[in-house]
Amino acid sequence: MAALGRWGKRHAPHLVPIVADLTGPFELPGLGEQGLSGILIANALHYVGNMDSVLARLAERLRPGGRLVIVEYEQEDATRWVPYPVPARRLPALATAAGLSPFVVTATRPSAFGGLLYAATAERSVVPAA
Numbered sequence: 001m002a003a004l005g006r007w008g009k010r011h012a013p014h015l016v017p018i019v020a021d022l023t024g025p026f027e028l029p030g031l032g033e034q035g036l037s038g039i040l041i042a043n044a045l046h047y048v049g050n051m052d053s054v055l056a057r058l059a060e061r062l063r064p065g066g067r068l069v070i071v072e073y074e075q076e077d078a079t080r081w082v083p084y085p086v087p088a089r090r091l092p093a094l095a096t097a098a099g100l101s102p103f104v105v106t107a108t109r110p111s112a113f114g115g116l117l118y119a120a121t122a123e124r125s126v127v128p129a130a
Helices: 002-011 051-060 088-098
Strands: 036-042 062-073 104-110 116-123
Touching: 051 062, 051 088, 088 116
Parallel strands: 036 062
Antiparallel strands: 062 116, 104 116
């Protein structure tokens, strides 16, 4: 966490690292009414059994057009290290449940622990003007 904060000060001054339990309520400092332009969840979603509702709550914190980026393992079977796998084939249903545009896998790479990692992004729908 400290390394991310240091990197952010130098390269992304608007980045605000948060340590939180995704499955429960948590505060986002300085959010106000405008919402976030982006949320990154890396190697965390596979620990969440109720990921549909978690992603929906996170999507609500995005401003219209804001992006949710996830980094996960391309894995079908649960293990003790990945109890709730999030294979890319599940992304359309997760996006729909969260009220997001379809996820787009933007990158893949081998994991140091075997298998494949992917990064995917989706947007919160833009609210049409009244």
